[in-house]
Amino acid sequence: MTIIGTSVRRKEASSKVTGRARYTNDMNVPGTWHALFVPARQAHAKIVGIHTADARKVAGVQTILTAGDLAPLLTGDVTEDRPPLAKDKVRYWGEPVALIVARDESAAQKAASLIKVRYRPLAVVNSIQDALKANAPLVHDNIGSYTVATPPASPRKHSNIADEANMIKGDPDRFLKKCSVRVKVQVSLPQIDHAAIEPRIAKAEILPDGRVLIQASTQSPFEVQKQVAKYFKLNPGQIIVQVPLVGGAFGGKAAIQLELLAYLASRAVGGHTVKLVNTREADMATSPVGMGMEAEVELGATQDGMIQAAQMRFYMDIGAYTDSAPRIARAIAAQCTGPYNIEHLHTDVFSVYTNHTYTTAFRGFGHMPMTFAVERAIDELAKALDQDPLRLREQNALAPGHLTPTKARLTRSNLGHLPLCIEQMRRVIRWNQAAVEPIDAHRVRATGVAAFWKTSSSPPNAISGAITLMNSDGSVNLNIGAVEFGPATKTTAAQILAEQLRIPIDQVFVHEDVNTAVDPEHWKTVASLSTYMVGRAVMDAADDMVRQLKSIAAAILRCSPDDLDYGGEKIFVRDDPTIALRYQDLALGYKYPEGDSIGGQIMGRGRFMIRHLNLLDQQTGHGRPGPAWTVGVQAVEVEYHRITHQYRILKAATVLDAGQVINPKAAAGQVMGGMNMGLGIASREAVHYDAQGQFLSNQFRSYRVMRVGEQAEQYLVEFVETPQVDSPFGARPLGEHGVLAIGAALANALSRAANIPLNVLPLTPEVIWRAKGGKAYGAL
């Protein structure tokens, strides 16, 4: 292998350092009209009236839509419960209530300021606790009437429970009681925002022939195509979705929201091109965020630290609408043990409606908050047993032959090697058995660890494809349906193609954007699955090209295709490589010296469909949620001040089983960026609501993410390489994983340093101070 395993530069690198990389909002057709929505300024209220007459008088305003102007429509990834514009009542602060289309932005803004919505406030469901109270106000009055478009989901009638997923394995009640050591941990995590720096945007245009053109910053172009078709009774083929480079996504751009509004806006003005772009405030408060969670995890173990049984309850604050919550709930249920073998298990996951901003996938698809809960419990168990926390994790690690909570059988190939990761981590962070080391009178140094595993939770029929076209010089154009939003997805695909065709990487040209009209379908660019799925399709396309090259070369060279081999951009006779044809001689058909020609353009078709997956059984939770898992261990070293509760993050480290690393630098960058995000989330990020449910943190000054100088002083990444045999070159997914357990590792470090269990995020000095009893500083 010459290209796999090397740090090739990402294909769009030079565009990105020259300002030439183009994102959706960088390409505007002159004459585009502006759409703007009016957000609710109540979290839960009946809409009594919407006064639009004054706004309509603003020069340049083309139309104003409210729910009353639209045919009844409910949308949703799983349960269809969300109207594109609030109907009858608003369910969260920020929910779109009216949609304005105007010639320009300022007219739209002026009109927005003139729209008066009259509300009758309802009691606000402002927390999971509020939602679960007896006689709680209902966020949705009649959830029993909703269509579950993509089962499974089990809404509970006349309640705020949008879904409930359960998992039972063995006999947890009996075995938990028998355990000599038991720990119970309750964690509480706020909602968080994806905070991609590019705000979400969608443009729509309807052509006179009925085709709908949508351009958007989305991770799911093919899903946008299908959903727009379904909701507006069009044929999917009529709908063309184009996605340029995307400026960060993190799961937040997998949800479909602005695309529907942009379509409605365009339709209302005769198909004119309309653009709808979020302000930062709308991107945070109106578009979906990441879920909050309250969870309780109880673990039981033997005296020598073998975990026997567990009982877990997860309550997710999914906000006002379901979106993908039931799928996330099942992902949590399926991996709820963490990468540990626990024979007896009972887990319930509840998706709870509140009057908060609705939620969608967030990097890790539920595994980050789930891992936080489980890894806090494991660390408390280590403390209760007085055991080395890494050793405890190692001795309970899942191994080939074990069954996952959903009874999927594990092999070395689909599981990877956690004990090797742990072994390597000891060296990487110079493991001191979690001892707390004093630095001076007030400061101590401590290290926390946590492990993770994750699989894709993809639908059992997820597909991908690749189309490759050879140019006259023998170079190859590669078309795939995966979006580029940062992880070098397209470059990875190019590496796989170059390796497989044995051509230099700069002979591969990738289409930076995705266009559903020309690119083969790719399920969604989510779940870190692109290397696996796209990669397999690309290999298939490369093989297809090689077959074509060989068959035409065989005719020209008068031999059997079996006599031929390839390399160096040539097809040659295996035992005499001087008898050869260059790719460029065959690319567009071969011209004989006599002038006549045969063949045609060399073009490869590659397909891939995920196999052997199934949906989890609703009663038992059994099934197979993904093709393979990625395992790893993370560590954080902190310096903590015992009086002020402030801390510095000295080191953050990840050792992850990556299978074969395709691009070491890109892979390390993904993991480092993930750690930084995870540490930001664990240390400072939180969506805050006031007592009326108003979203308070809708700017970067109120929703604080990591900035330079706050990151760990050192980021360390190492890989273990246990091949996943059915993946291209054995590579495993790693895009999301840096984020998964790093928050837990931070909490574990601080819990040791502060000598108190810290189970509430974000871990600000104030939160630690409260956990310590919240007393005055005394001597200070």
Next chain:
Amino acid sequence: MRSLTRPEEVTLTINNEPREVIIYPGETLLYTLRGDALGLTGAKPGCENGDCGACTVLIDNIPTKSCLMLTVEVEDHSITTVEGLKHAPIQEAFLSQSAFQCGYCTSGFLMVGHALSLQGAADQGRLVEWLRSNICRCTSYQEICDAVQSVVRSEVE
């Protein structure tokens, strides 16, 4: 007296070139730069209130958030956008350190890093202080700091 509401023609010095554009007095520099007339879309809107730095350009070689500046304020100043960087060392440094992923914050960080490199020597504290004005959601910042450090240091040597 200049009108406060009517469009007017102004001359801006952008990337060392005089450019005549018609603007509204209330227009932000970010808006003008990205508009059809100039098409300099390297500066990105990320928050339009000064928090994220994706819109950073240089005004007389000082990093400035173009979303917080009115175009009329910079008529007599020199504006440098990412499109004006021609093989600047900071660009090479970003490439070799892989200091970006999605790339949306990159123009802004490049401009801060470039300005720092023009300042000559800068200690770690200064570097952190300047780079704190911008947000990257993808990288760990270590890559960005390393890249900037490398061009700042080369100025010292």
